[in-house]
Amino acid sequence: MRTEQPKMIYLKDYQAPEYLIDETHLTFELFEDHTLVHAQLLMRRNPVRGAGLPPLVLDGQLLELLSVSLDDRELGAADYQLDENHLTLQPSGNSFTVDTSVKIHPESNTALEGLYKSSGMFCTQCEAEGFRKITYYLDRPDVMSTFTTTIIAEQHQYPVLLSNGNPIGSGPQEDGRHWATWEDPFMKPAYLFALVAGDLWCVEDSFTTMTGRDVALRIYVEPENIDKCQHAMNSLKKSMRWDEEVYGREYDLDIFMIVAVNDFNMGAMENKGLNIFNSSAVLARAETATDAAHQRVEAIVAHEYFHNWSGNRVTCRDWFQLSLKEGFTVFRDAGFSSDMNSRTVKRIQDVAYLRTHQFAEDAGPMAHAVRPDSFIEISNFYTLTVYEKGSEVVGMIHTLLGAEGFRKGSDLYFERHDGQAVTCDDFVKAMEDANGVDLTQFKRWYSQAGTPRLAVSERYDAQAQTYSLTFRQSCPQTPDKQEKLPFVIPVELGLLDARGAEIALQLAGEAAPGATSRVLSVSEAEQTFTFVGIAAKPLPSLLRGFSAPVKLSFPYDRDQLMFLMQHDRDGFNRWDAGQQLSVQVLQDLIGQHQQGQELVLDQRLVVALRSVLANDQLDQAMVAEMLSLPSEAYLTEISEVAQVDSIHAAREFARQQLAEQLFDSLWQRYQANREVSKNTAYIAENEHFARRALQNIALSYLMLSGKPQVLAATLEQFDAADNMTERLTALAVLVNSPFEAEKAKALAVFAEHFKDNPLVMDQWFSVQAGSTLPGGLERVKALMEHPAFTLRNPNKVRALIGAFAGQNLINFHAADGSGYRFLADIVIQLNALNPQIASRQLAPLTRWRKYDKARQALMKAELERIRASGELSADVYEVVSKSLA
Ligand code: TRP
Ligand code: ZN
Numbered sequence: 001m002r003t004e005q006p007k008m009i010y011l012k013d014y015q016a017p018e019y020l021i022d023e024t025h026l027t028f029e030l031f032e033d034h035t036l037v038h039a040q041l042l043m044r045r046n047p048v049r050g051a052g053l054p055p056l057v058l059d060g061q062l063l064e065l066l067s068v069s070l071d072d073r074e075l076g077a078a079d080y081q082l083d084e085n086h087l088t089l090q091p092s093g094n095s096f097t098v099d100t101s102v103k104i105h106p107e108s109n110t111a112l113e114g115l116y117k118s119s120g121m122f123c124t125q126c127e128a129e130g131f132r133k134i135t136y137y138l139d140r141p142d143v144m145s146t147f148t149t150t151i152i153a154e155q156h157q158y159p160v161l162l163s164n165g166n167p168i169g170s171g172p173q174e175d176g177r178h179w180a181t182w183e184d185p186f187m188k189p190a191y192l193f194a195l196v197a198g199d200l201w202c203v204e205d206s207f208t209t210m211t212g213r214d215v216a217l218r219i220y221v222e223p224e225n226i227d228k229c230q231h232a233m234n235s236l237k238k239s240m241r242w243d244e245e246v247y248g249r250e251y252d253l254d255i256f257m258i259v260a261v262n263d264f265n266m267g268a269m270e271n272k273g274l275n276i277f278n279s280s281a282v283l284a285r286a287e288t289a290t291d292a293a294h295q296r297v298e299a300i301v302a303h304e305y306f307h308n309w310s311g312n313r314v315t316c317r318d319w320f321q322l323s324l325k326e327g328f329t330v331f332r333d334a335g336f337s338s339d340m341n342s343r344t345v346k347r348i349q350d351v352a353y354l355r356t357h358q359f360a361e362d363a364g365p366m367a368h369a370v371r372p373d374s375f376i377e378i379s380n381f382y383t384l385t386v387y388e389k390g391s392e393v394v395g396m397i398h399t400l401l402g403a404e405g406f407r408k409g410s411d412l413y414f415e416r417h418d419g420q421a422v423t424c425d426d427f428v429k430a431m432e433d434a435n436g437v438d439l440t441q442f443k444r445w446y447s448q449a450g451t452p453r454l455a456v457s458e459r460y461d462a463q464a465q466t467y468s469l470t471f472r473q474s475c476p477q478t479p480d481k482q483e484k485l486p487f488v489i490p491v492e493l494g495l496l497d498a499r500g501a502e503i504a505l506q507l508a509g510e511a512a513p514g515a516t517s518r519v520l521s522v523s524e525a526e527q528t529f530t531f532v533g534i535a536a537k538p539l540p541s542l543l544r545g546f547s548a549p550v551k552l553s554f555p556y557d558r559d560q561l562m563f564l565m566q567h568d569r570d571g572f573n574r575w576d577a578g579q580q581l582s583v584q585v586l587q588d589l590i591g592q593h594q595q596g597q598e599l600v601l602d603q604r605l606v607v608a609l610r611s612v613l614a615n616d617q618l619d620q621a622m623v624a625e626m627l628s629l630p631s632e633a634y635l636t637e638i639s640e641v642a643q644v645d646s647i648h649a650a651r652e653f654a655r656q657q658l659a660e661q662l663f664d665s666l667w668q669r670y671q672a673n674r675e676v677s678k679n680t681a682y683i684a685e686n687e688h689f690a691r692r693a694l695q696n697i698a699l700s701y702l703m704l705s706g707k708p709q710v711l712a713a714t715l716e717q718f719d720a721a722d723n724m725t726e727r728l729t730a731l732a733v734l735v736n737s738p739f740e741a742e743k744a745k746a747l748a749v750f751a752e753h754f755k756d757n758p759l760v761m762d763q764w765f766s767v768q769a770g771s772t773l774p775g776g777l778e779r780v781k782a783l784m785e786h787p788a789f790t791l792r793n794p795n796k797v798r799a800l801i802g803a804f805a806g807q808n809l810i811n812f813h814a815a816d817g818s819g820y821r822f823l824a825d826i827v828i829q830l831n832a833l834n835p836q837i838a839s840r841q842l843a844p845l846t847r848w849r850k851y852d853k854a855r856q857a858l859m860k861a862e863l864e865r866i867r868a869s870g871e872l873s874a875d876v877y878e879v880v881s882k883s884l885a
Contacts, residue, residue: 006874011320011373017138018054019091020046021145024190026135028115030106030122030153030197035115036066037102039135041145044095056098058087059132059139062114064103068136071096087136100136109133110792110833118263119222121198122158123276127269128319128378131190141316142421144187151197152179158197160220164188164272166254184272186252187419189315194271196220196259203229207237207251210244215251219282220259224756228283231294231684232258232301239302242336247410249309258282258301262758265794265836266382267300270307277304280759280795286682286723288760291692293724294684298340303333314417319378323370323446324424326382327390331398334391341686344571345621351546351572354392356634358384359551362451363637364846365883367478371424371446376878379836385449392549393445397428399490399519399547400442401435408434441523442488449478452487454522456554460537466508467495467534471522473550479882489522492547492570495531495538500567508532517544517569539563544570558584562608571622578626581608582654586635589650594643599650601657609658613665620673621690624697629654632809642850648772648810659704667710670698674717674726682723696729703733711739718746724760732767751788761788762799769803776811777818780804791829794837801826805844812844813851817858820845824862827876828869835873842866842876846883860884 023042028035045053065082068075070089081088089098109116114133115124124134132139149163155178161170165184172178200220207215217236219229236258243249253273264278281300284293310332311325338346361367361384368381370390375381398406409431416430424446428439452475459468471491475484494517495503504513508530520529539560543552556564556577561584564577585602592599612618612626629651636642659666673695680688699717702710714737718730731750734743747764754760765788769780780800783789789796805812805823812819823845830838848859866872867880 006376006877008374008376011318011371014318014320016048017046017140017143018049019043019056019138021138021143024137024145024147026147027150028152028195030151030158033105033107035104035106035122037104037115037135039098039100039102039137041098041137042095043091043098045091053091053094056089056091058089058098058136059085059129060087060102060136061085061132062104063133063136065136066101066103067099068101069097069099072099085132098136102135104134111836112263112265112794112834113836115195116263118261120157121200121222121261122153122196123198123259123261124193124195124271125265125269125276126193126271127191128322128382129191131193134193137190139190140318141189141191142318144189144315144419144421146187147184147193148181149184149193149195150179150181151195152177153197157199160196160198160200160202162194162196162220162257162259162274164192164194164274166273184253186272186313188272188312189421192270192272192312192315194269194274194276196274196276199223200259201226203233205233205237207240207256209240209250211250213250213254215240215253216255218255218257220257221279221283222260225260225279225283228285228288231284231289232282232297235298235301236305238298238340239305239336242302242339243306243309243332246335246339247309247332247407247414249306249414251308252313256305258304262795263793265834268304270304270311272308272312275304277301278795280762283759284684286684288724288754288757290725290728290763291684291689295337295341295689299333299337302336303329306332306336309414313419314414315421317421317423319375319381320371320373321423322378322381323386323390323393324422324427326387327370327392328394328427330387330391331394334395341689342619342621344575345619345625345690347545347572348575348622348625350388351576352631352634354384354388354549356631356637358388358549359451360633360637360847361385362389362449362478363476364849365479365885366846366879367449367480369447369449373447373480377835377839377874379875380839380878389549396445396488396490396548397431397439397442399492400488400521401431401437405435406431439488441486444485444487448475448482448484448487449480450475450484452484452489452548452550454489454491454543454548454550454552456540456542456552458540458554460534462537464532465534466530466532467538468528468530469493469540470526470528472526473522474525479885486523486525487548487550489548489550490519491522491542491552492517492519492544494518494541494544494569495534496541496564496567497538498536500563502569503531503534503538506532519547541568541570541573543573545572546576556580558602558604562604565608565626566611575622575625578608578612579630581605582629583635583638586630586647586650586654589653590635590643590646593646593649599653601654605654606658606661610662610665613662613669619690620694621686623669624690624693627694627697627701633807636809636850639850641852644809644813644851644855645815652772655701656704659701663702663705663707666698666701670695670702670713673698674713677726678720692725696725699729700733700736703737706738711737711742715742715746724763728763728767731764732770735767735771736773755788758788758793758795762795765789765796765799766803769800770807772808772810774811776804776808777814777822781822791826792833794834797826797830797837797841801841805841813855815854817855817862820859820862824866827866831866831869831873831876835875838873839875839879842879842883846879848883 025040027038106115113130151161161180163182168183170180201223202218202220205217258275260279260282267281268277284297310328412434413430455472457470502516506513561577561581568574585605635647714730721727734746
């Protein structure tokens with residue numbers, strides 16, 4: 001908590017640090033009611049800042065200073081200044097040593113930043129600015145140092161003592177305590193520091209690198225979870241191999257460790273050699289984790305591992321450059337997941353997520369560029385824009401340069417900047433230099449916020465046999481009022497003839513036709529491309545693979561979309577044609593509902609999905625994706641004014657109609673797949689994910705029929721499944737059904753069976769929080785009283801509160817404002833406990849401009865109530881004040 005008004009920090013004010021730290025030596029004495037931290041910093045004047053010795057200003061928060069020495073001379077109170085956030089000293093030479101001792105309180109740290117306790121173990125989270133809660137330091141990413149860390153703790157309770165780097169010594173003390181020392185030879189910023197002390201078991205393995213070095217791999221967990229580590233270990237080894245093969249990157253230390261903790265604000269953290277993970281991002285086995293959870297574990301293990309190069313060896317100069325490591329690393333982990341599973345399905349899922357949530361962020365009060373130019377609290381900028389849109393920007397560079405050119409660029413980047421703290425401009429420069437290209441205009445993607453619109457129109461000239469596409473780009477105003485200049489938009493496209501065959505493409509001025517799919521670079525506000533030798537008017541397939549994060553519009557009619565669904569060579573665009581068709585059909589229904597008319601479903605959607613279901617050549621995961629209607633959240637995002645009730649009614653009506661009209665084919669595919677599932681032991685691999693995905697979406701449609709044989713099948717699947725994917729779907733289907741007795745029984749059986757597994761209980765909470773049946777808020781309030789629930793655990797908050805406010809739109813947006821009031825009450829409580837989580841849970845309220853006047857007023861009133869509720873953390877203050885501005 002603060003006492004002064006939080007202030008805005010600007011990229012344009014960046015200055016290199018006045019002083020550097022070459023070596024950091026830390027000793028931690030861990031006790032139950034406090035911890036002592038002794039730090040020795042070997043420092044020097046930063047030569048780039050010139051001569052003179054300005055005061056040394058160290059960052060520090062919530063630290064009780066016990067002693068401070070400069071070059072072995074203990075300072076008196078008159079020799080330094082202390083305020084809430086700093087310790088200021090006057091160095092007397094170019095090189096000097098600072099020693100401090102501080103007392104901190106991890107045992108009462110509920111913010112989960114700095115050193116804290118989770119389920120009895122000590123752990124740390126230092127990114128972005130948490131290290132200043134551990135000791136006085138230059139807590140900024142461009143100050144890089146080697147670290148040695150000694151940990152001293154009671155032996156029985158904390159047998160395992162870990163920090164970054166390699167272990168160099170350990171031993172008992174006479175008082176029942178013991179110590180261990182770790183040394184990290186790689187220069188790193190403080191945000192990558194980590195410490196763990198606890199009673200942990202580990203799964204061990206090893207990896208031989210491309211140059212033949214053996215690396216010890218260890219995953220540390222609480223003893224009861226030792227049977228849930230194998231999937232993460234397999235994922236780690238696959239990631240290490242993949243990074244060697246695809247990026248030429250080898251691991252550098254002799255040991256790589258992952259530790260799972262139950263209380264964690266995000267997914268995981270890439271601390272050098274000692275990644276700390278939310279247990280939800282490590283633990284997975286068939287009986288307790290769904291397919292989606294298995295895929296998430298694989299992706300996050302890869303993401304954190306890949307940071308060892310994209311983030312740690314080459315780090316960020318300042319926090320405005322966060323996407324330098326996050327956008328690039330998300331791009332890398334998406335490439336990995338695509339290679340391990342289905343590329344098209346991964347792309348579909350990523351794009352659906354981006355379009356729903358990042359586009360909404362880009363259109364809201366917190367909109368910011370991939371490289372923001374100001375912030376109040378950096379924790380608020382670990383966003384969909386920095387991560388997901390940042391990854392799209394790197395992906396567009398990949399598209400423009402091709403795989404080989406991109407690899408040349410990344411090689412140059414890693415070679416040129418190894419051991420440095422650099423900027424997004426440095427990344428792009430390496431791409432430019434390695435390929436001899438100019439990306440100056442392209443870099444607007446880093447500095448301009450907002451989602452570009454790309455309106456496309458066509459003109460066919462039968463006489464000349466030419467076909468022209470005209471692209472008009474624009475970008476909506478964002479809160480920064482910045483003027484938007486044209487982006488470079490890579491548009492991958494193809495042209496289909498009347499039979500659905502692809503046409504070899506030749507632009508006017510080119511000598512001969514070439515490939516059937518190519519990338520056009522649209523860089524002007526309006527630009528026309530003309531194809532020649534086109535014998536009849538074609539149908540364009542635009543933005544294949546979603547080659548740019550834009551809102552593209554082309555006046556397709558529904559028959560054309562059905563044609564693309566069948567014939568497009570690009571799997572992503574086949575899916576997207578289906579989504580566009582669904583959107584058109586759903587928008588009809590939304591309009592009918594608004595007008596009080598009878599709802600009538602356009603039969604073309606039924607016909608299109610019937611043929612998808614009948615196609616046994618299609619990847620079953622693709623069938624499942626194509627059967628999924630656009631979510632209510634997406635329909636909200638694309639609406640001018642979101643009509644909550646009509647969106648819900650329209651989508652539910654369409655689902656009901658599809659369930660009835662496609663019942664036989666859904667039932668047949670469900671039964672066939674369930675039969676295979678029954679006879680196959682669980683395997684966390686693509687083909688099995690695909691089978692279960694189709695089986696489960698089929699079941700969720702089928703239950704809408706209310707037929708007794710579907711209820712029986714659901715109960716059979718719930719009782720007999722050997723894995724959480726099938727069991728949880730059966731539970732969710734029951735929870736959303738009218739079969740009250742069966743629902744209550746299944747919920748009780750499930751909770752009794754899994755009451756000691758917090759991650760499974762999270763799923764139990766989520767399934768109920770997401771139920772769109774009436775009475776949602778009362779159910780959520782009742783669940784908050786359940787013994788397994790606590791506001792102190794971020795996973796619990798996300799599972800219950802986050803799922804309710806983010807996914808259960810019809811209940812959260814109840815017209816009486818009860819959902820908003822509830823969320824505001826929670827945010828006020830969380831603000832005092834855990835500001836990062838409080839500020840994230842606020843997101844749904846920040847979208848108030850999307851709704852009707854009555855809801856707008858109710859949402860704003862709750863934001864104002866939060867603003868007036870007392871002392872706000874910088875995190876909540878920033879989001880609330882920007883939302884109301
Ligand atoms: N660097 C982490 C990642 O993306 C993000 C992270 C983990 C984080 N914990 C955090 C960010 C706490 C802010 C606060 O892999
Ligand atoms: Zn990351």
